[in-house]
Amino acid sequence: GEDVEQSLFLSVREGDSSVINCTYTDSSSTYLYWYKQEPGAGLQLLTYIFSNMDMKQDQRLTVLLNKKDKHLSLRIADTQTGDSAIYFCAVGGTGRRALTFGSGTRLQVQP
Amino acid sequence: SAVISQKPSRDICQRGTSLTIQCQVDSQVTMMFWYRQQPGQSLTLIATANQGSEATYESGFVIDKFPISRPNLTFSTLTVSNMSPEDSSIYLCSVSLSGGRGNSPLHFGNGTRLTVT
Numbered sequence: 001g002e003d004v005e006q007s008l009f010l011s012v013r014e015g016d017s018s019v020i021n022c023t024y025t026d027s028s029s030t031y032l033y034w035y036k037q038e039p040g041a042g043l044q045l046l047t048y049i050f051s052n053m054d055m056k057q058d059q060r061l062t063v064l065l066n067k068k069d070k071h072l073s074l075r076i077a078d079t080q081t082g083d084s085a086i087y088f089c090a091v092g093g094t095g096r097r098a099l100t101f102g103s104g105t106r107l108q109v110q111p
Numbered sequence: 112s113a114v115i116s117q118k119p120s121r122d123i124c125q126r127g128t129s130l131t132i133q134c135q136v137d138s139q140v141t142m143m144f145w146y147r148q149q150p151g152q153s154l155t156l157i158a159t160a161n162q163g164s165e166a167t168y169e170s171g172f173v174i175d176k177f178p179i180s181r182p183n184l185t186f187s188t189l190t191v192s193n194m195s196p197e198d199s200s201i202y203l204c205s206v207s208l209s210g211g212r213g214n215s216p217l218h219f220g221n222g223t224r225l226t227v228t
Contacts, residue, residue: 033216042203042219043154045112088153090217098144099217101154 002026006089006102013110018076020105022089027070029091033099034063034074037086046087047074076107084109113138115220117204123226124194131190132223134204139184142207144217145177149200157202160187194227201225 003025012018024032030051035043049056049063049072056063062075072091076083089102114137124130134143143160158166158179166179181187191198201224205217 031215035219040221040224042115042117042221043205043217045216045218048216092215098156098159103153 002029002091002093002100004089004091004100004102006087006105008103009106009108011108011110012079014079014081016079018079018083018107018109020074020076020087020089020107022072022074022102024070024072024089024091024100026091026093027067028093029070031092032063032065032072033090033092034061035088035090035101037088037104039085043088079107079109081109081111083107112218113140113206113208115204115206115218117220117223119223120221121224121226123228126195126227128194129190129192130194130225131188132202132204134187134189134220136185136206138208140206140208141184143181143187144205144207145179145187145189146203146205146219147200148203148222154203157189160189191225194225196227199225199227 005023033048034046036046037043047058060077064073086104086106088104090099092099116135118133145157146154148154156169157172158168160166160179160181162181178190201222203222204220207215
């Protein structure tokens, strides 16, 4: 089955850019999502990218996809303390019943 | 997107008892899923809640332990039966607004934080 890997922890200073990385194994994955989970809350869909795209920008968020290396990244520009949360990468493909989630990356923003 | 309400938001239960978690969506949805998030872990799919038929369980999850109901297109319940401390987790209801396959994102409720003592 699909395997999705993320680094566990990232610490940045307020105002810096954060880059959260994700790798996956199934080359048929065609839909890739980023979710944010704040303490005590459910998962909030942040952004997504389709496999026929290399990049997607949405305000402070930039998603980069390297389909050859099966590598996905989420860049948060001008990181704020309110961005402190766990970020999950999730991938899916046509025909699969549900998404497969990575282990989550805990982003800590230092003031 | 959809508004997904889960109840209860948290509970502390004694081992051997059962807890039923409710998930209500403000619009009709085709696909509803139940996930488990163990402490410090990622999300694991428990089952797909099928309207009008038995739920489809993932490997490692069985109906006797996690019975699921889906009486209509806006509501589902998950019961955690005969609980043990290992069942302490966050249980999340999620829905797909279109298709339900990997080509559509999932939207999540706020989850039910369960502690079993």
